[in-house]
Structure formats: C-alpha cells, structure tokens
Amino acid sequence: MSDPSNIIKQIIGKTLKAIRLKQGLSQEDLAHECDVDRSYISMIEVGRNEPSVTKIFELCKGLKIKPSDFFKLVEGEYEKARKNG
C-alpha cells in the first residue's frame, strides 16, 4: 500500500538515535529515563518499529526536548527524502 510507512519509520529511528548520541546517552540510560524497554528503543532506532505519538512524547521527555522540535526534524528529513527520491 502506501509506501511512506517505511520512510517515516526509518527517519524517526535515525532522528532519535542522533539526538540520543548528541546527549551522550546510552539506550539503557534513555530507557531508564523514560521507563520503556531498552530493546524497544533499539527496535525504533533500527527502523523496525514505528513508535506511537504517545511513546515519542515519553521519549522526548527523557531527552528533555520538545516533541514539536523532534517532529520538526522528522519533517525536515522527510521533505529531503521526498525531494531526492
């Protein structure tokens, strides 16, 4: 069906990982901060699962960033991907 499903999943994972690394956090650290499973964070970052908006809000809380800023980054990457193919 609509293929953007995979694109966004990948971008979310990539974005999450970039922010986490920039803050010098391990997946375990973040998992503990947000009270979510570490293996689940791994799945998100790898692009295997697409987290719900609720989960993203929790993740952002752990990362101390605003969800709207996170989604702005995602949107930026999405537009970039759509331009290039």
Next chain:
Amino acid sequence: MSDPSNIIKQIIGKTLKAIRLKQGLSQEDLAHECDVDRSYISMIEVGRNEPSVTKIFELCKGLKIKPSDFFKLVEGEYEKARKNG
C-alpha cells in the same frame, strides 16, 4: 499511573477534527483526499484509536498543513492539559 496514552489520543482526535471543520471538509472528503477509510477517521476524532505518525503525515497532506504545525498544536494542548490536570 497517569494515563498519558489516553490524553494524547484524545488531543489528536480533537485537533484533527478542529482543523478539518475549519476547512469545511467532511470526514468523507478528507478520507478521499488521504486515501484512508472514513470510519477510521471517525475513530481517531472520537479518541478511540491513536493514529501512527505515518497516518498523521497522510492526514496532514490531505489537510494541506505541515505535520510540524499539527504536532505543535497537539503539544500545546498537551501542556495545557498537564497544567490543569
């Protein structure tokens, strides 16, 4: 525990409906624009289902708004809800 799951679900639905109505669109119109089922849009607006980020991007495309703007509205309502309880 505080059930943020439900809160965000409700806010997304409420936000989607507000934007849709402001544009004078019916659920059917929007469903046709985005190529998603009409009954599913109803479920979202009523707060029964929480749409994935991918779905929200599709919905925003049909509404001709930027996803980041949508999430900004959601975040605003979320903060408001957290302040009041």
Next chain:
DNA sequence: CTGTAGACTTTAGTCGACG
C-alpha cells in the same frame, strides 16, 4: 454526515535471554 460494531490481519509494545 457521522459513530459504532463486528470480524479480521498486521503491527506495536513488553519481556527475558543470547550473541
């Protein structure tokens, strides 16, 4: 035009354990 109800398939999300 909208909400809801089945019935159904796919995916998210949790958890323990292993390389």
Next chain:
DNA sequence: ACGTCGACTAAAGTCTACA
C-alpha cells in the same frame, strides 16, 4: 552497550454494514 530472536498481549488499521 547494542541488536535480535521468540513469544506473548494489546492495539492499530481495513472494510462492510447499520442506525
């Protein structure tokens, strides 16, 4: 410190049809 596999429960998402 990270990825993944397996198994499970819950929820997303599709579609038809009725009030």
